[in-house]
Amino acid sequence: MKRIDTLLLMIVIGLVLFGLLMIYDASSVIAFRDFGDKFHYIKSQLVWAVVGIVLLFIFTRINYHVFFNFSPILLVSAIVLLVLVFIPGIGVHTLGANRWINLHFFILQPTEFVKLVLAIYLAAWFSQKEKGRFLAFALLIGLVLLLIMAQPDMGTAIIILCEAMAIYILSGSSLKYFGLVFPALAVLGFILIKLAPYRTARLATFLAVDQSVSNASYQVRQILIALGSGGIFGLGLGNSMQKYAYLPENVTDSIFAIIAEELGLLGSLVLISVFCVLIWRGLYIASHAKDMFGKLLAGGITIFIGIQVVINLGAMTALLPLTGVPLPFISYGGSSLLIDLTAIGILLNVSRTVEKR
Numbered sequence: 001m002k003r004i005d006t007l008l009l010m011i012v013i014g015l016v017l018f019g020l021l022m023i024y025d026a027s028s029v030i031a032f033r034d035f036g037d038k039f040h041y042i043k044s045q046l047v048w049a050v051v052g053i054v055l056l057f058i059f060t061r062i063n064y065h066v067f068f069n070f071s072p073i074l075l076v077s078a079i080v081l082l083v084l085v086f087i088p089g090i091g092v093h094t095l096g097a098n099r100w101i102n103l104h105f106f107i108l109q110p111t112e113f114v115k116l117v118l119a120i121y122l123a124a125w126f127s128q129k130e131k132g133r134f135l136a137f138a139l140l141i142g143l144v145l146l147l148i149m150a151q152p153d154m155g156t157a158i159i160i161l162c163e164a165m166a167i168y169i170l171s172g173s174s175l176k177y178f179g180l181v182f183p184a185l186a187v188l189g190f191i192l193i194k195l196a197p198y199r200t201a202r203l204a205t206f207l208a209v210d211q212s213v214s215n216a217s218y219q220v221r222q223i224l225i226a227l228g229s230g231g232i233f234g235l236g237l238g239n240s241m242q243k244y245a246y247l248p249e250n251v252t253d254s255i256f257a258i259i260a261e262e263l264g265l266l267g268s269l270v271l272i273s274v275f276c277v278l279i280w281r282g283l284y285i286a287s288h289a290k291d292m293f294g295k296l297l298a299g300g301i302t303i304f305i306g307i308q309v310v311i312n313l314g315a316m317t318a319l320l321p322l323t324g325v326p327l328p329f330i331s332y333g334g335s336s337l338l339i340d341l342t343a344i345g346i347l348l349n350v351s352r353t354v355e356k357r
Contacts, residue, residue, distance in 0.1 A: 004060055005351035008281040011274055012056070012344050015329035016049050016337075018271075019255075023332050026243045026258040027251040041251055041332055048334040052341035059345025067346070068293055071117075071124040078117040081110035082147040099151045109335035111148055111156040115163065116343050118144065119300030122164060126171035127292040137168060155311060155323030163304040170299045171292070219254065222247040223316055226257040234264030251332040253324050256316045272313065279306045282347060290353040298350045301343045 020042060027041035034040075067074070085091035085098045092100040092107060101108045125133075141164045148157045169175065226242040229235060240261045243250055250258055260268045282302030289295045305328050312327045314320030326333050328340050 002352040002354075004348040005281055005285060005354070008278065008285075008344070008351065009348060011278050011281070012329060012341070013053070015274065015278075016053065016341070019330035020045060020049060022255055022259055022330060023251050025238055025262070026240065026255055027332065029244050030250070033245065044334070045332055045337070048337050052338045055338065056341040056345035056348070059342055060348040062346075062349060064294060064297060064346055064349045067120045067297070068124045068127075071121040074117045075121040078110065078114045079144070079147070081108070081113060082144070085110060085151060097151055097153070099153055106334065109333075111151070111153055111160075112335040112339040114144065114148070115156075115160060115304045116301070116339050116346075118160060118163060119167070119297060119304060119343070120346075122167040123293055123296035123300055126167060126173065127296055134173070137164075153324075155325040158311065158323070159304055159307045159325065162307045163300055166303040167296050167300045170286075170296055219248045219322060220318060223254055223257040224318060226261040227317070230261040230264040230268075232265050234260075234262050234267055237262050249324075252326055253312065253322070253331065254316065255331050256313060256327055259330075260316075275306075275309045279309070282306070285347060285351045285354055288354040289350050294350045294353055298347055301347045305340060305343065 023045050024039070024042035028038040031040040031042075032038040081101065084101050090101055091098050092102050094100070099109055099111065101110060141161065144160060145157050148160065222242060226240070226247060229241065235241075240258050242261055243258055247254055247257060256268070256271075259271060263271075279302060282298060282305070286295050286298035286302060289298055308325055308328050311320060311323055311325045312331075315322045315325070326336050329337065
């Protein structure tokens with residue numbers, strides 16, 4: 001077998017290790033406060049990191065064409081999981097949302113699974129020529145987005161929409177319908193924001209973060225304080241003040257703010273550059289894969305990981321409203337880490353078909 005893309009592998013392993021370091025750094029204070037154990041978060045994340053890396057190497061050895069035939073089964077499984085989050089006794093309702101399934105040994109977030117499954121299914125579907133499939137495509141994506149928005153989880157819905165549209169475009173399908181789709185999506189998005197008070201508050205905060213006095217602006221203000229405190233060179237590793245329970249979600253969605261506070265602008269730029277190289281390698285693999293299924297699969301995986309990075313960093317720098325999207329490989333969360341590492345394993349397997357690096 002041809003060798004995998006070693007640069008991509010080294011980047012991902014490096015990001016996971018760095019993420020473990022920052023999770024321990026950012027979580028030790030709140031972990032001791034809430035659980036009496038400053039290692040609570042890092043012990044959990046370390047387990048998932050080990051399992052995820054094992055999965056990564058397993059999937060680098062599984063020929064990605066295997067997923068072509070199993071794609072319909074995977075899609076049905078993903079939709080069933082999205083429905084199960086609403087079933088009492090199976091789904092977990094917390095913080096006003098139904099986004100998790102209690103497997104007793106593991107709390108699964110089905111939307112993470114859906115990101116990868118859709119990349120596989122759409123790549124298999126669109127790798128074959130077919131006329132007049134836009135309606136079927138729109139109905140499928142509409143069903144998936146409806147189930148995700150009902151949880152509610154608008155951030156993931158945006159990621160999946162971007163992923164699906166990217167695969168549709170990369171397949172060379174006709175773009176004539178998008179002139180009607182984009183305005184409709186814009187109107188629908190505005191309506192969904194207005195129907196949920198917390199989304200309205202987030203949008204208002206984003207549009208006037210320096211003037212808003214609502215509770216929704218608190219997290220954004222603390223994020224900006226962290227970024228400003230870091231300056232050019234940062235306060236030094238372990239010296240964050242925001243991790244002392246000032247910054248909400250400091251080990252999940254907002255961990256980049258802690259990184260920026262401790263490592264400064266220079267450290268932040270290095271991390272962003274690493275993500276840019278990761279996305280470049282993914283797109284390179286997609287453009288040089290030997291068959292259409294491999295191209296679309298690699299492109300879909302790269303897009304959904306890249307969109308997560310853009311949305312998270314955009315929210316952390318007040319360029320986008322807060323959406324609760326984690327930073328891939330860095331933020332705390334078992335489901336996200338396992339799926340992202342599995343996706344990279346598949347991407348690395350596709351890279352075996354690339355002749356030149």
